[in-house]
Amino acid sequence: MGAFIIRRLFWAIFLFIVATIITYVIFFVIPSDPATIACGTHCTPPIIAHIRLSLHLNLPFYQQYWLFLWNMLRHGSLGYSFVNGASVRWIIGQAAPITGSLVAGGAVCWLALSIPVGVISALRPRSILDRAGMVFVLIGISAPVVWIGLILAYIFGFKLGWTPIATYCNFFPSHQIGVCSGPANWAYHLVLPWATFMLLFAALYVRLIRANVMETMSEDFVRTARAKGASSARVLFQHVLRNSMLPVVTILGMDIGLALGGAVFTETVFNLNGLGQTLISAASQENLPVVVGVVVFATVAVIIFNFLVDVAYAWLDPRIRLST
Amino acid sequence: MALLEVTDLVTRFRTDDGIVQAVSGVSFSLDRGQTLGVVGESGSGKSVTFLTVMGLVDPRHADVTGSVRFDGNELLGASFSTLRKIRGQRIGMIFQDPMTSLNPVKRIGWQLEEAVLIHNDVSRSEARRRSLEVLDEVEIPRADARIDDYPHQFSGGMRQRVMIAMALINQPDLLIADEPTTALDVTTQAQILRLMKKLQDEHGTAIVMITHDLGVVAELADDAAVMYGGRIVEEAKVQDLFAQPEMPYTWGLLGSLPRADITAARLEQIPGQPPSLLRPPNGCAFNPRCAYAFDRCRAELPELRPSPTSGEHRFRCHLDDADRLRIWTAKKAELTSTEGTAA
Numbered sequence: 189m190g191a192f193i194i195r196r197l198f199w200a201i202f203l204f205i206v207a208t209i210i211t212y213v214i215f216f217v218i219p220s221d222p223a224t225i226a227c228g229t230h231c232t233p234p235i236i237a238h239i240r241l242s243l244h245l246n247l248p249f250y251q252q253y254w255l256f257l258w259n260m261l262r263h264g265s266l267g268y269s270f271v272n273g274a275s276v277r278w279i280i281g282q283a284a285p286i287t288g289s290l291v292a293g294g295a296v297c298w299l300a301l302s303i304p305v306g307v308i309s310a311l312r313p314r315s316i317l318d319r320a321g322m323v324f325v326l327i328g329i330s331a332p333v334v335w336i337g338l339i340l341a342y343i344f345g346f347k348l349g350w351t352p353i354a355t356y357c358n359f360f361p362s363h364q365i366g367v368c369s370g371p372a373n374w375a376y377h378l379v380l381p382w383a384t385f386m387l388l389f390a391a392l393y394v395r396l397i398r399a400n401v402m403e404t405m406s407e408d409f410v411r412t413a414r415a416k417g418a419s420s421a422r423v424l425f426q427h428v429l430r431n432s433m434l435p436v437v438t439i440l441g442m443d444i445g446l447a448l449g450g451a452v453f454t455e456t457v458f459n460l461n462g463l464g465q466t467l468i469s470a471a472s473q474e475n476l477p478v479v480v481g482v483v484v485f486a487t488v489a490v491i492i493f494n495f496l497v498d499v500a501y502a503w504l505d506p507r508i509r510l511s512t
Numbered sequence: 513m514a515l516l517e518v519t520d521l522v523t524r525f526r527t528d529d530g531i532v533q534a535v536s537g538v539s540f541s542l543d544r545g546q547t548l549g550v551v552g553e554s555g556s557g558k559s560v561t562f563l564t565v566m567g568l569v570d571p572r573h574a575d576v577t578g579s580v581r582f583d584g585n586e587l588l589g590a591s592f593s594t595l596r597k598i599r600g601q602r603i604g605m606i607f608q609d610p611m612t613s614l615n616p617v618k619r620i621g622w623q624l625e626e627a628v629l630i631h632n633d634v635s636r637s638e639a640r641r642r643s644l645e646v647l648d649e650v651e652i653p654r655a656d657a658r659i660d661d662y663p664h665q666f667s668g669g670m671r672q673r674v675m676i677a678m679a680l681i682n683q684p685d686l687l688i689a690d691e692p693t694t695a696l697d698v699t700t701q702a703q704i705l706r707l708m709k710k711l712q713d714e715h716g717t718a719i720v721m722i723t724h725d726l727g728v729v730a731e732l733a734d735d736a737a738v739m740y741g742g743r744i745v746e747e748a749k750v751q752d753l754f755a756q757p758e759m760p761y762t763w764g765l766l767g768s769l770p771r772a773d774i775t776a777a778r779l780e781q782i783p784g785q786p787p788s789l790l791r792p793p794n795g796c797a798f799n800p801r802c803a804y805a806f807d808r809c810r811a812e813l814p815e816l817r818p819s820p821t822s823g824e825h826r827f828r829c830h831l832d833d834a835d836r837l838r839i840w841t842a843k844k845a846e847l848t849s850t851e852g853t854a855a
Contacts, residue, residue: 408612414568415607416627416678417600420592426626430617505617506662 267477287462294385306397328391337457441497549733604679610671669700741797
């Protein structure tokens with residue numbers, strides 16, 4: 189297990205360096221002049237030159253990259269926004285909980301929906317529910333996330349008025365008057381974004397879970413359990429489910445990275461100031477430190493999440509636990 | 513009263529290609545403490561027959577008719593809860609592949625305890641005590657240290673011992689063993705057979721031994737039934753079957769059996785493939801592969817009829833008594849005379 193963790197750690201560092209270098213390279217390849225943008229409207233060449241110097245934009249890119257690495261390792265700093273001088277750490281600290289709530293809540297929703305539906309369709313193949321599930325899957329796979337989001341916002345938010353259409357409320361209650369906060373408000377405002385995520389991913393997961401459960405049901409050890417006299421419920425919960433969830437956990441690990449990407453669109457549709465929104469506005473302002481900051485954060489999040497998935501996998505499957 | 517009495521059992525599977533009749537009117541009975549060897553090639557219907565007996569064929573795909581009486585109670589059409597009480601409690605079952613027949617993510621101890629807890633209202637610690645006891649009984653060394661291992665930490669032979677332990681933990685009246693030694697190497701096979709025999713002697717369990725290996729039948733069984741194309745084609749006391757087999761398929765099986773006491777130059781094989789159960793041949797199912805087939809064999813299914821020597825010995829063949837005796841005598845001579853040519 190020790191060697192396994194060390195190997196994973198080296199991979200994580202390697203991945204991290206590759207992701208940040210690529211971001212830097214892209215930034216230097218595109219023709220850009222962040223200093224002009226940062227300067228604003230009343231600009232003179234000397235001011236621009238001064239800004240360029242203070243932002244270290246006069247240095248070649250490998251030196252800039254080295255400065256970035258050094259500041260991060262030495263001071264734990266991700267730098268300061270070119271545009272308004274705010275600390276990138278602070279900016280990410282503001283945006284990350286929003287995206288975190290969106291993706292984590294969305295994942296819980298899509299699993300909560302797709303596990304029961306997938307299992308029931310596996311147990312009753314070709315039934316009405318199985319076929320209805322198939323239609324739902326096709327819609328989920330074919331429809332773009334922006335379209336789903338807008339349709340949901342239009343129907344449930346605008347026409348029916350059941351849910352808020354946009355904005356985010358903090359999970360932790362705030363004492364300020366007139367500020368929307370608290371777990372209930374938090375969840376209420378995220379219902380539609382979660383539903384969007386759910387439709388997008390549950391579709392694939394229903395099919396995946398259905399296929400895995402059907403495959404596991406035909407395994408020899410399931411026949412053994414039946415021959416022991418186990419009830420159908422016992423066969424399903426004790427013998428089939430855990431075995432059929434193994435591939436689902438693997439895919440889930442991969443999809444969390446994908447979901448962070450999907451968050452960019454969902455946040456735009458529902459006007460949530462999460463990492464996706466932050467990234468888009470920073471990229472359009474050529475605000476390199478913020479872009480790199482978001483990339484660093486997302487990379488670390490994906491690496492940590494994949495590590496958790498590996499641990500979960502080892503817990504689910506004893507064969508993996510002992511072979512590593 | 514027989515422990516297990518099967519009458520006219522028919523199992524049909526509905527598939528996309530049509531109806532597959534895997535079992536076509538099988539009847540037999542088995543007394544307490546006896547061993548029945550069921551022999552046949554893959555696809556002869558021997559496994560399906562006993563999966564049907566256990567109610568383990570999927571009713572969504574299979575139609576079953578006939579009668580299965582276990583200890584006087586009809587099992588076909590019995591409720592799921594009735595069947596559940598019999599499975600694992602009164603009939604234990606072990607399967608061909610011990611590598612895949614145990615749940616890979618559950619500890620051995622848990623799987624054994626489960627078998628106890630399903631049928632008995634006892635505490636988990638009592639279930640564990642019984643599990644340890646039965647692991648000792650199937651000769652797993654250091655059972656108390658290994659009970660919390662996972663299946664993949666056991667070898668194939670050891671896993672089959674665990675399967676046997678699990679099937680016998682509730683002391684059933686009948687053990688159905690579906691090719692229990694096929695996936696094991698030869699020395700392990702012998703150990704498993706010896707173990708089953710020992711446990712049978714100790715507990716008086718009746719055994720159905722499903723196998724394609726006549727050697728296993730000779731070793732373990734009291735009665736033997738040869739299956740071909742979903743039917744029993746010959747049934748007899750084991751010694752009668754080996755002394756005087758009455759039909760060509762059984763002759764072929766005996767000819768292909770390697771024997772240590774005879775150095776045959778080469779083993780015989782039965783030409784051709786087992787019949788398609790989707791489109792079975794007309795008449796006798798064996799006729800396309802039979803060297804002695806004549807017109808009647810291709811038109812009419814032979815009835816199961818008693819042999820001239822014993823009423824308990826029954827077989828399906830149109831050849832008359834004199835022909836069969838002549839062919840078998842010649843074949844027997846040929847099988848034993850090869851000794852000289854090889855030496």
